[in-house]
Amino acid sequence: MNAFVRVIERGSFAAAAGDLGITPSALSKLVTRIEERLGVRLLTRTTRRLVLTTEGELFVARSREILASIEAAEAEVTAASQAPRGHLRISVGTTYARQILAALPLFLGRYPDITVELLVSDRQIDLVAEQVDIAIRSGWLGDSTLVARKLHDARRLICASPHYLRKYGSPRVPADLLQHNCLTLTGFAQFNQWPFHTSEGINRLAISGTLTSDNADLLLDAAVAGLGVARLADFVVARALQEGALVPLLEDTHLSEPFPVHVVTVPGRHRTPRVRAFTEFMVTHMNGER
Incomplete structure (x- = not known):
């Protein structure tokens, strides 16, 4: 199975x-011996590439699951005596990548x-199919068979550079943002509707500006450069x-909408020494311990 995969x-x-x-x-x-034993063709071989048959796609998916289970079983038996070692594949979104790189x-x-x-x-990757040990995921997790460990809770902040504020003034109430250049994340409609506490409940203000991007780090750089007002996760703007x-x-009225950040991994693999070491390290690191 390992050879086929x-x-x-x-x-x-x-x-x-x-x-x-x-x-x-x-x-x-x-x-070929695997195919003969199964009685089906798993691969179509051409001079240029290999193409999985329908049966081959099923077999490779199940093989990956079984290999992961074998690794997990071995890890549970030997974890107590093994020092963390080996290759660690970590999947992380663009927004959180700098946090991992810094650590x-x-x-x-x-x-x-x-x-x-x-x-x-x-x-959103498939950890088993892509042989990934750990994924860092922001936001609320749906129903999943993955093992999750919360790193910390994050929140969103509205901010701008001193240079921008000297030039255009500071918004005193949420409605003032309608007169400002607001930098927004693309991909989700709610990123263009910033929430605020009002006497009547939560009001979402539809904002706009001259720059949108799907990359939070780019918007951070744009805000620091004085291009406008941004609403970003606290771990993005902390430094x-x-x-x-x-x-x-607008800290007194802005709804920061806290959200969790998790380490997730495949059941069993969370006990491997290298995965466990990284998970424990990140939990302590992101909570201010060293």
Whole structure:
């Protein structure tokens, strides 16, 4: 199963054989024996590429699940005696990537036998199918078979640079934002409707501006450069606020909409030493401990 999965991941017998330390012909014969035993064709071989059949897609998906379960079983037995080591694949969204990057030097210094592959994407990945050890996910988790550990609660802040405020003035009440250039995140309609407490309940103010982006870090840089007012997660703007590059606005009326940030992993794999070490490290790191 491991050999078959490696062929699919690498896209060729030659590349997979190099990883496994066998010849391409031996690997091809191994896959052929699997097909003969199952009585179905798993791969369609052409001169240019390998294409999974319907049965092959099912077999590779189940194989990945089984291999993950084997790894988890071994980890549960040996975790107590093993030092954290090995390759750690971490999936993180673009908004949170800087937090992980800032923590990595300390983590790798503490665990020199661990190597890290950081996969930065806002796409919701399948941890089993893509062989990812850990994913960092912001927001509320839906029903899932994944094991989750909360890192911390985050909240959103409205802020602008001192330069922008000197030039255009500070908004005193939410309605003042309608006269300001507001920088917004694309992708979700609510990002263009900023919530505020009023005497009648929660009011969502539809704001607009000259710059939108799907990247929070870009909007952070734009706000620091004085291009407008931004509403971003506190962990995105924390350093800029600390250094005085940004100033918080409308704190008395703004609804910060707290949301959790979790580490998630496949059941069983959370007990592997390298996964457990990273999870515990991030929990303490993000809560201000060292």
